Amino acid sequence: MITAKGLYKRYRKTVAVDHLSFDVRPGVVTGFLGPNGSGKSTTMRLMLGLDHGEGETLFDGKRFGTIRRPINEVGALLEAKPFHPTRSARNHLRMLAAGNRIPDRRVDEVMEFVGLGDVKRKKPKGYSLGMAQRLGLAQALLGDPRILLLDEPTNGLDPHGIHWMRDVLKTLAAEGRTIFVSSHLLSEMQLMADELVVIGRGTMIFNGDVDTFVREFTQSQVVVRGPDTAGFTAALEAEGGEVKAEDGALVVSGLEIGKVGHLAFTTGVELHELSTRRASLEEAFMSATGASEEFVAKEPVRAGGPAAPEGEAL
Amino acid sequence: MLDALRFEWTRLLTLRSTYWLIGMGLLVTTGVAVLLGVAGRNDPISTEVLWIALNGAAGFGLPFLAVFMAIIGIFACGHEYRHGTIQPTLTSLPQRNRLILAKLAVVLTTTLAVTIVQMAINLGVVYVVWGEAPGLFEDPLGTALIGYVLYVLLYVLVGFGLGLLFRGVPSALVVIFLMPLIIENMIFGLSNIPQLDWLVPVVKFLPFTDGARLMELAAPDFGPGAPDFDLFSRWASGGVFALFAALILSAAWILFKKRDA
Numbered sequence: 238m239i240t241a242k243g244l245y246k247r248y249r250k251t252v253a254v255d256h257l258s259f260d261v262r263p264g265v266v267t268g269f270l271g272p273n274g275s276g277k278s279t280t281m282r283l284m285l286g287l288d289h290g291e292g293e294t295l296f297d298g299k300r301f302g303t304i305r306r307p308i309n310e311v312g313a314l315l316e317a318k319p320f321h322p323t324r325s326a327r328n329h330l331r332m333l334a335a336g337n338r339i340p341d342r343r344v345d346e347v348m349e350f351v352g353l354g355d356v357k358r359k360k361p362k363g364y365s366l367g368m369a370q371r372l373g374l375a376q377a378l379l380g381d382p383r384i385l386l387l388d389e390p391t392n393g394l395d396p397h398g399i400h401w402m403r404d405v406l407k408t409l410a411a412e413g414r415t416i417f418v419s420s421h422l423l424s425e426m427q428l429m430a431d432e433l434v435v436i437g438r439g440t441m442i443f444n445g446d447v448d449t450f451v452r453e454f455t456q457s458q459v460v461v462r463g464p465d466t467a468g469f470t471a472a473l474e475a476e477g478g479e480v481k482a483e484d485g486a487l488v489v490s491g492l493e494i495g496k497v498g499h500l501a502f503t504t505g506v507e508l509h510e511l512s513t514r515r516a517s518l519e520e521a522f523m524s525a526t527g528a529s530e531e532f533v534a535k536e537p538v539r540a541g542g543p544a545a546p547e548g549e550a551l
Numbered sequence: 552m553l554d555a556l557r558f559e560w561t562r563l564l565t566l567r568s569t570y571w572l573i574g575m576g577l578l579v580t581t582g583v584a585v586l587l588g589v590a591g592r593n594d595p596i597s598t599e600v601l602w603i604a605l606n607g608a609a610g611f612g613l614p615f616l617a618v619f620m621a622i623i624g625i626f627a628c629g630h631e632y633r634h635g636t637i638q639p640t641l642t643s644l645p646q647r648n649r650l651i652l653a654k655l656a657v658v659l660t661t662t663l664a665v666t667i668v669q670m671a672i673n674l675g676v677v678y679v680v681w682g683e684a685p686g687l688f689e690d691p692l693g694t695a696l697i698g699y700v701l702y703v704l705l706y707v708l709v710g711f712g713l714g715l716l717f718r719g720v721p722s723a724l725v726v727i728f729l730m731p732l733i734i735e736n737m738i739f740g741l742s743n744i745p746q747l748d749w750l751v752p753v754v755k756f757l758p759f760t761d762g763a764r765l766m767e768l769a770a771p772d773f774g775p776g777a778p779d780f781d782l783f784s785r786w787a788s789g790g791v792f793a794l795f796a797a798l799i800l801s802a803a804w805i806l807f808k809k810r811d812a
């Protein structure tokens with residue numbers, strides 16, 4: 238169980254983490270989702286006392302700095318390649334193990350577990366990013382901890398590796414561990430996580446289960462196709478619908494599919510298609526975090542077109 | 552604290568650079584003793600020759616062993632930042648004071664041991680060539696050799712502090728090697744120019760120059776016509792160098808506690 242209260246961190250000008258509070262429960266994978274630069278890494282560093290800021294994080298009731306031999310209780314993988322390039326992978330883990338009274342036998346065990354058994358005496362310098370992430374997971378699992386904090390652990394993994402990482406995390410959660418894993422990809426989180434903490438620009442956007450998030454932030458639209466729908470737009474808009482033309486079809490948002498069908502019937506419009514379409518997950522994610530995106534690319538301005546309102550980056 | 556010591560010891564022993572830096576240090580200093588032996592084997596050994604043979608030319612202003620050990624000192628914290636290992640280190644040993652204490656203990660103990668081994672090897676060379684080491688435990692030489700050990704330890708401490716202060720390796724290397732070589736020599740040289748005689752009182756506070764006086768056989772004599780630098784005694788000079796090391800280390804330590812990892 239992780240309890241974070243009032244986490245706050247500002248760098249000179251930017252507030253990277255703005256009063257975040259959340260709980261991470263054992264037994265499930267909790268995804269920590271947000272676009273790049275939204276403050277995920279900073280939050281995790283704050284939680285572990287690596288960065289100094291405000292707020293408090295308790296791991297099974299204890300602050301990180303007060304835990305004796307902490308890697309036996311909280312495992313962490315933060316940066317992408319935190320290894321000395323010429324110290325063998327096995328020696329890197331032996332070094333951390335030595336500081337927490339973990340026998341070398343356990344080092345070999347975790348290296349086998351993450352699939353690096355054959356290259357454990359090799360130097361991380363020669364590791365691919367995917368292998369480095371596996372070594373990072375081995376490091377996090379070294380003390381067989383009840384709690385895991387992983388910052389974008391699937392970065393650099395191939396699809397097979399991502400699948401493997403997902404299974405590992407799910408299995409660990411099923412054993413009753415507390416798993417907090419960050420990502421900037423909703424599609425990935427949807428496959429991996431049960432619960433979500435979603436942030437944008439350091440502030441909380443959503444905290445709850447994945448399906449609720451998808452439902453809440455996914456607008457469904459109605460697609461209408463017919464031989465002559467030109468006159469239908471006005472009728473739809475009169476009922477409060479928002480209509481866009483899209484290669485020969487009308488895409489209606491803000492109206493139920495039944496309502497659109499009824500309108501077609503009462504106005505006598507012939508239809509060849511009447512269907513619902515869900516916005517993709519990534520679109521949902523964009524709409525949820527869009528206003529809080531750190532770096533917003535300006536819309537391309539059409540030459541000669543009417544001057545668009547300035548796309549103010551918030 | 553034992554956990555932190557165990558960690559730091561493993562860290563030091565799993566780096567190849569530890570072995571080749573100590574190896575190079577011992578090789579070069581032994582080479583100095585051997586060269587002196589080859590050149591002077593037909594003459595009886597003088598106190599000066601014995602002194603240079605035992606400190607591996609450090610008395611000449613070439614403190615080889617101190618330089619190699621100081622690099623190990625810089626690496627103690629500098630490597631952690633250069634390669635990002637400070638993050639796993641602090642997530643396995645979050646008590647920052649304990650970590651620094653352990654690092655200091657390990658690097659200084661190693662330095663002390665290596666320095667004593669180095670002097671023993673060089674004494675062996677002296678015995679093979681001359682069969683004697685006169686005045687080894689008597690005042691000027693014995694004291695100068697104790698001063699040599701202290702000098703190496705303090706020099707390594709400065710390196711350690713700089714590595715932690717700059718959170719990296721290259722800048723610390725530049726400061727520790729260029730400061731004594733360029734800045735202190737320049738101030739010393741310029742102070743001999745009459746127009747710049749206001750530099751004269753500064754000379755006795757130059758930390759690395761003062762530190763080197765710990766291992767001197769006799770107080771320096773700059774000859775007639777040199778300005779009166781009003782230099783400190785051996786131990787007071789050593790005190791200036793120790794103070795310099797302490798200042799760098801305290802600044803680095805305070806910042807290490809305050810800054811984000």
Ligand SMILES: Nc1ncnc2c1ncn2[C@@H]1O[C@H](COP(=O)(O)OP(=O)(O)O)[C@@H](O)[C@H]1O
Pocket residue numbers: 248249251252253271272273274275276277278279280531
């Ligand atoms: N050391 C730092 N100094 C200044 N600003 C930083 C630092 N680390 C992160 N930031 C800023 O804080 C914000 C959050 O960054 P980060 O936590 O890395 O986001 P994420 O991990 O979600 O991509 C960004 O605006 C980033 O530029």
Ligand SMILES: [Mg+2]
Pocket residue numbers: 274277278279388389
């Ligand atoms: Mg990040």
